[in-house]
Amino acid sequence: MMTVLHRENIHQIKQETLDEIIKSCNQDVRQTLHSLNLWAIEGETNPNAAKMINKSVNNNPFELCRVSFSDDLRQKSLSDKLDIFFYDYQLMPLLIQENYLQCAPTLSNSDNHKQKVTDLEQLSLLAKAAESMCIGDVCSQMIYSRNDSWSLLPYQGIFSTVAPCSYVRGHLRGMVNFSSFFGQRSRTNKNERLLNEIEKHICLKIASANKQQFNLDYLSYIAKIFIQPLQKLQQQGVEQCIALLDEYYLNRDDFQTIMELNTWGKTGKNPYDQLDTQTKSSLTRIYNKTAHRTPYAVIDMKKLKKSKGNLDEDDGEESDGDEEDKENEEEGDLEQDAMIKMAKKRAAKPAAKKPKGK
Numbered sequence: 001m002m003t004v005l006h007r008e009n010i011h012q013i014k015q016e017t018l019d020e021i022i023k024s025c026n027q028d029v030r031q032t033l034h035s036l037n038l039w040a041i042e043g044e045t046n047p048n049a050a051k052m053i054n055k056s057v058n059n060n061p062f063e064l065c066r067v068s069f070s071d072d073l074r075q076k077s078l079s080d081k082l083d084i085f086f087y088d089y090q091l092m093p094l095l096i097q098e099n100y101l102q103c104a105p106t107l108s109n110s111d112n113h114k115q116k117v118t119d120l121e122q123l124s125l126l127a128k129a130a131e132s133m134c135i136g137d138v139c140s141q142m143i144y145s146r147n148d149s150w151s152l153l154p155y156q157g158i159f160s161t162v163a164p165c166s167y168v169r170g171h172l173r174g175m176v177n178f179s180s181f182f183g184q185r186s187r188t189n190k191n192e193r194l195l196n197e198i199e200k201h202i203c204l205k206i207a208s209a210n211k212q213q214f215n216l217d218y219l220s221y222i223a224k225i226f227i228q229p230l231q232k233l234q235q236q237g238v239e240q241c242i243a244l245l246d247e248y249y250l251n252r253d254d255f256q257t258i259m260e261l262n263t264w265g266k267t268g269k270n271p272y273d274q275l276d277t278q279t280k281s282s283l284t285r286i287y288n289k290t291a292h293r294t295p296y297a298v299i300d301m302k303k304l305k306k307s308k309g310n311l312d313e314d315d316g317e318e319s320d321g322d323e324e325d326k327e328n329e330e331e332g333d334l335e336q337d338a339m340i341k342m343a344k345k346r347a348a349k350p351a352a353k354k355p356k357g358k
Contacts, residue, residue: 136160
């Protein structure tokens, strides 16, 4: 940067001021050149003018999350800490919640001397951070509820971002991970939709108040009843399993969904996946060969389209006949009306005979 300034004949910037500009630009070369260009145009010589040109280049939520846990933010004001929250007040609390356990907190005294905390102190700080984030969630629910209490947004920023980072501020071990909330929320919506579908199919056999009651009181026991014949008898238990599915008005896809819903956690194993390939193939083959009871009507779309096409043709023919009948009726009505004189059709003149040639 000093070489660039010398070649551009800019000598009014001191070394200390240049260091402040570079630090404010987060050591980014292009941003530093842009700031120096602004400095040269303004012609400022004030050492504090670097703060006027300070432009935050940390407009990356992952980098802002790392800065929130660093010691550099310890001496900043509450307003500066809240600016990180207001960069994206929906995403930043999720990033803080996802990564606060990876932070190794340190204590700092008046001499800026860092001191590591014990395991018990670290556990206590993590508990305080978690409790603060819980209060932030309560504020978030009040904000996005029907009351629309948007005046609580700064308090949510304090409890969900500023306070947790203040408790565990130190060194962030590893990279900043993206929030797993979105993936888990998508999976929850999928499971709720599948559970609702199964509950509607089986409602003719089992009466439950709602899908939550069905999930807690019936689903685990039904899964054991369906999978036990295949686990004990393997291929010989396929017909018994199919008979149970027909009795409860379920199909093979519902059976696999029930097994998936009863698999808990990442380490949980799906009992259906543990069956041998021959048993699963036999189940699919025998199930497709036989007819089954369903609580809904199965519609063949190909036949439906063909039948609709035939109906449209018949309707077209009938409509043509109806139009002809209507025209004939209208003509008859006009002839019978005494107030209307129908124009007489002129007789066609006979064609003139051509003279015969001599």
